[in-house]
Amino acid sequence: MEELIELLEEIKEDVDFENEDSLVDDGLIDSFDILQIISALNDAYDISIPASEIIPANFNSARTLYEMVKRLQDD
Amino acid sequence: MDFLSLAFVLFVGIALILYYVLPGRYQRLILLLSNLVFYLICGKWNLIFIVLTSATVWFGAFILDRISDRYKEARKAPELSKEDKKKIKNRYQNYKRLVLWTVLLFNFGILAYMKYLRVLAGFKGGLLLPLGISFYTFMATGYLIDIYGNKYASERNFFRFLLFISFFPQLVQGPINRYDQMAPQFNEVHKIDADRMKRGVLLILYGLMKKYAIANMLSGSIESVLGGQINTMPGSLIVFAILMYSAEQYADFSGGIDIVMGVALLFDIRMMPNFRQPYFSTSLGDFWRRWHISLGAWMRDYVFYPFALLKPIQNFGKWCTSKFNKHLGRVLPAGIANILVFFLVGLWHGAAAHYIWWGLYNGFVIAISDILEPFFKGLSKKMHLTEDSNGMRIFRIIRTFIIVNIGWYFDRIDDLGRCLSCLGRSVTAFGPSMFVPSFKLVLLNSNEGSPIYAAGGMCLAFLGCVIVFIVSFLKEKGIDVACNVSAIMRKSGFGFAVVALAMLVLISFVFMSSAGGFLYANF
Numbered sequence: 001m002e003e004l005i006e007l008l009e010e011i012k013e014d015v016d017f018e019n020e021d022s023l024v025d026d027g028l029i030d031s032f033d034i035l036q037i038i039s040a041l042n043d044a045y046d047i048s049i050p051a052s053e054i055i056p057a058n059f060n061s062a063r064t065l066y067e068m069v070k071r072l073q074d075d
Numbered sequence: 076m077d078f079l080s081l082a083f084v085l086f087v088g089i090a091l092i093l094y095y096v097l098p099g100r101y102q103r104l105i106l107l108l109s110n111l112v113f114y115l116i117c118g119k120w121n122l123i124f125i126v127l128t129s130a131t132v133w134f135g136a137f138i139l140d141r142i143s144d145r146y147k148e149a150r151k152a153p154e155l156s157k158e159d160k161k162k163i164k165n166r167y168q169n170y171k172r173l174v175l176w177t178v179l180l181f182n183f184g185i186l187a188y189m190k191y192l193r194v195l196a197g198f199k200g201g202l203l204l205p206l207g208i209s210f211y212t213f214m215a216t217g218y219l220i221d222i223y224g225n226k227y228a229s230e231r232n233f234f235r236f237l238l239f240i241s242f243f244p245q246l247v248q249g250p251i252n253r254y255d256q257m258a259p260q261f262n263e264v265h266k267i268d269a270d271r272m273k274r275g276v277l278l279i280l281y282g283l284m285k286k287y288a289i290a291n292m293l294s295g296s297i298e299s300v301l302g303g304q305i306n307t308m309p310g311s312l313i314v315f316a317i318l319m320y321s322a323e324q325y326a327d328f329s330g331g332i333d334i335v336m337g338v339a340l341l342f343d344i345r346m347m348p349n350f351r352q353p354y355f356s357t358s359l360g361d362f363w364r365r366w367h368i369s370l371g372a373w374m375r376d377y378v379f380y381p382f383a384l385l386k387p388i389q390n391f392g393k394w395c396t397s398k399f400n401k402h403l404g405r406v407l408p409a410g411i412a413n414i415l416v417f418f419l420v421g422l423w424h425g426a427a428a429h430y431i432w433w434g435l436y437n438g439f440v441i442a443i444s445d446i447l448e449p450f451f452k453g454l455s456k457k458m459h460l461t462e463d464s465n466g467m468r469i470f471r472i473i474r475t476f477i478i479v480n481i482g483w484y485f486d487r488i489d490d491l492g493r494c495l496s497c498l499g500r501s502v503t504a505f506g507p508s509m510f511v512p513s514f515k516l517v518l519l520n521s522n523e524g525s526p527i528y529a530a531g532g533m534c535l536a537f538l539g540c541v542i543v544f545i546v547s548f549l550k551e552k553g554i555d556v557a558c559n560v561s562a563i564m565r566k567s568g569f570g571f572a573v574v575a576l577a578m579l580v581l582i583s584f585v586f587m588s589s590a591g592g593f594l595y596a597n598f
Contacts, residue, residue, distance in 0.1 A: 031379070032405050032445075039389050051380035052224020075164070 004069070005062050007044055011036045017062045024056040034059060041065070047072040078247075078283070078334050086113065091341055099264030103238060106261070106342065110241040117206050124189075124205040125241055128182050132215040133236045135178035136222040136229040142170050143225060175223045179216055186212045194426040207246035209423060213373050215240055218254040220377050227255050235261065242344070244335035248328065250349040250369035257344070265343035278337030280576035281546075284539060285330025292536035293323040296518050296529065301488055303517060305497055309506030312513045313497050317480050320487050322540055325354065328367070347372075352547045357471040359478050360441050370423070374416045383412040402449055410442030417441070424486075429494065433485035440478060 008017040015028050023029045029037070037059070038049045047069060058068045077083060090109040094102055114122045146167035150160065189204055218239075222229045230236040239257050300308065300316035329350040339346050347369045356362035363371050382388065388408045396404025414435065421434020444451075452462075460467055481498070488494035518533075519526040546556045 031375070032409050035380075035383050035389075035392070035409060036405055038384060039392060042389075049384070050224055051376070051384055052221065052226055054376070054380050055226070 001062070001066050003044070004041075004066050007040050008037065008062060008065075011040060021061040021063075022056075023061060024059045029059065037065070041069055045069050045073060078286075078331075082116070086116070087338060087341070094265075094342060095267045099266075102265060103235070103261055106242070107234060107238045110238065110243045110246075113243040113246070114206070114241065118203065120203070121206045124185065124208060125211055126237070128185065128212060128215050129237045129240045130233070131178055131181055132219050132240075133230065133233050135174055136219055137231070138174050139171055139219070139222050140229040142167055142174070171223060175219065178219055182212055182216055191422075191426040207248075210245060210249045210251055211240050213251045213370075214245075214254075217251070217373055217377055221254065230254070230258065242339075244338045244344075245346060247335065248331045249335075249367075250332065250347045251373050252347050252369065256347060260344050268343070271343060272341060275337045275340035277576075278333050278340060280337075282330040282333030282335075282337060284576045285326040285333065285543060289326035289536045289539040289543070290323045290330060292532040292539075293319045293326075296533060297323060297487070299517050301497070305493065305500065308500065308517065309509035309513055310501040310504045311507050311510040312517065314501050314505070315510070315514070317483050317487070317497075317501075319536075320483050321354075321476075321480055322536065324483065324486075325350075326539070326543065352551045354476055354479075355472055355547065355551050356475045356479075357468060358444065358475055359437060360444070362475055362479055363437070363441075370420065374420060378419060379409075379412050379416050382415055383408055388412065403446070406442075406445040406448070410445055413441050413445075414438035427489060429485055429489050429491060432491060432494075433482055436482050436485055440482075 005017045008015075012029060012033055015023070017023075020026075020028060024034075034054060038054075042048055049068070049072060053068060053072075058064050086109075090105065093105045094109075097105065111122065114125060146163065149163050149167070155163070186208055189208060221227060230239070235258070238261055239252075239254055242252070242257070245252055297316050297320050300312055301320075305313065332349045336346055336348075349368050351365040351368065353362055353366035356365055388411065391411075392404050392408040394404075395407045415438075417434040417438030418431060419434070420437070421431040424430040424434075455462060455467075484494050484498050485491075488497055519529050549556050
């Protein structure tokens, strides 16, 4: 989880990824950020996040992102 | 069927009575029958096309779900290595891909044939474009892609799926609704509610006012200018015509949407919003998140993201980061995806080159403004401008309005050469002193009718625009005038609002020179 937060902070420095839980709903990350996050997660965790996973429920917080990564790794 | 016709009022009236009077369990059946009757009235061929699309997509989704279930079963086999699991996954993924693409190609093939190939091949006569084909094809394919991505479970009952696809208010001009938002509403039992009915009626009247008192009043005048001898017209008159077009386009499309939203609300069904005060946008990207929202969202979910996530595009982003900088690595791949999206948005509007130019214009402006964002940020810092000040916000709104209006030249004027000369004259031959004489000559003495009718129609449209502006401004401030009936009721203004809106619609008939269907009804 810490590793994932570091990775997110590298993409967008001025967001508190540890505590924010409505990143998409509050407009803290935009479509550019989402694409960057997916690209970084795909490389770091050897997964391939499909477009169908791009829903606010998955991208609203570091925790939900982490859960998505775990789920896709097990898939 | 025209929205403001006795047939439509009777049709909705009968459907509503049956919907609320019969026991709740028949509501879905009443709605489905209403949809089918609506389609039959509009032409029996329509029905064949919509049933064909619904059936193929419903069946495709059913097969996709079956493949997913079989995949889950196969994964349960004991002692599978990671390699085995990957192989199984790829195998089932390939089956799913085959089903998805077969159904998509079949349905987009029908759309392409009916909408483009026949036009390009110059076929005349024969079948008309099936009503709402662009809207329901997108709704159906969106659902299929969602099932492919395991977003939710597929609909097991074909007639329930047909109800979602054929829901009659959405068929004339959208919105492009989503299954997961609509299906739960169709499964509920709906009780009649006076407040909601009033809200629906108010919304319908507001939409009718936009359509009849603004859009229809302006369309003749716009044609007089842009369809006339543009080589002798001052740029100021052309700009005026484009401004009228921006009002007409918004009033026509959003008015139509208000009407269908209102009709759906009478049945207690809430559809996806399609407009959010678009002329208050602060950038062209923002405009497209407020204008035809359901099409933009469809493009984002089913074209933009899947395309931007393709391996070559992702690698291109990484290459840009290493070769140039982080910013370009971030915006260039998305910019290419945006240009593709807007090319398709242009194409979606019809088989005419000017729509594609209009789409590409939007795509390129958005891509370039994203690329230049750091430059503009630096510039405002150097000029000591406060980014979130009211002044900057107003400046941005006006700038975006101008950019959108340049786009309307491409959208409205069919011929690219003519469009470019209109743009040229708007800048090089503005001729403000020529505005009044040419206004009198072209607009007041056109062939359409006597000057008093043209002037009266324009005054009515202006009054309508003022009302729409006030309502939009209040909405932008968070005050929902059109929907917040309880607030209106407290001031006992409901009756007044109904009478005022109805009067505006009725007055519009006095000045009407042509009936005029909806601009978006033929897409």
